[in-house]
Amino acid sequence: MKQRKMIKLGGSIFEQLDSRYFKEWKDWCDAGHELIILHGGGPALSAYCETLEIESVFREGVRVTTEEVLLGAERVLGGEVQSKIVYQLNRSDLPAVGLTGIDGASIGGEQRQGLGAVGDIRFVDKTLFETLLGAGYIPVVTSLITGPSGALNSNGDTCAIAVANALDVDAFELLTDVEGVRLDGVYQAVVTREMLEGGIKTNEIHGGMIPKVEAVIEASKQGISDVRIRSGKYVTSQGTRVKEETDERITTNLSTS
């Protein structure tokens, strides 16, 4: 049966992504399944800001987005980063189309108070994504969304789970620069939602890992069966899988190479 997978490609990883992922995705698509990619680009945006001597300020992993930072986000996330990803996919025989949440007013929201042009997602209109998927394309989306008076900057992980929910995906995978979620000092192969919530409370899960963990908790609550945070550096990494509530099996092996 045809399955649908959402991959969130972290900005921390896309420059060092294991090229064998393209083969994994090609095999997935060749088997008749569908793929949608949502990408960030936080480090590239911070580098752009540094060049212009704009300070990058984050509050709990969320970038304070002044008007000049927003312009940078449009240039860097929707421009430079996205075209590189789309180019690489096309070159790997994976037909990709780059989009933001402004295209087709596909992702919309409200401005969050106190952080400048940061957007909280209120709706996802899946029409454009479904049209592209139905025509055999891989939508490659970044987390700029439609606000009441222009573009707003959203967190990539939060955006990924919102789109994944709207598209009713079967698998939700976040690729980042670490091999999974570290709890009690160890990268975990399988975790429960309770373990993740505990890790946020104790602060062992912090910074950019917080929106990822919140996204996988939400994915698990929505009943998505295959939910994981995985290293983009090694295609062999199985990462951290969120245990299904009904699944009693515990996997202990965590492989990276």
Ligand SMILES: Nc1ncnc2c1ncn2[C@@H]1O[C@H](COP(=O)(O)OP(=O)(O)O)[C@@H](O)[C@H]1O
């Ligand atoms: N408990 C944790 N386990 C793993 N990584 C963590 C944890 N807490 C914080 N992190 C940090 O989260 C980072 C990944 O988040 P982020 O840099 O935003 O990635 P991305 O650009 O892929 O979205 C890791 O590099 C790591 O430093």
Ligand SMILES: CC(=O)N[C@@H](CCC(=O)OP(=O)(O)O)C(=O)O
């Ligand atoms: C509001 C907010 O924080 N937006 C993020 C969007 C990019 C992102 O999420 O990039 P990663 O996937 O690399 O973390 C930012 O400006 O950095």
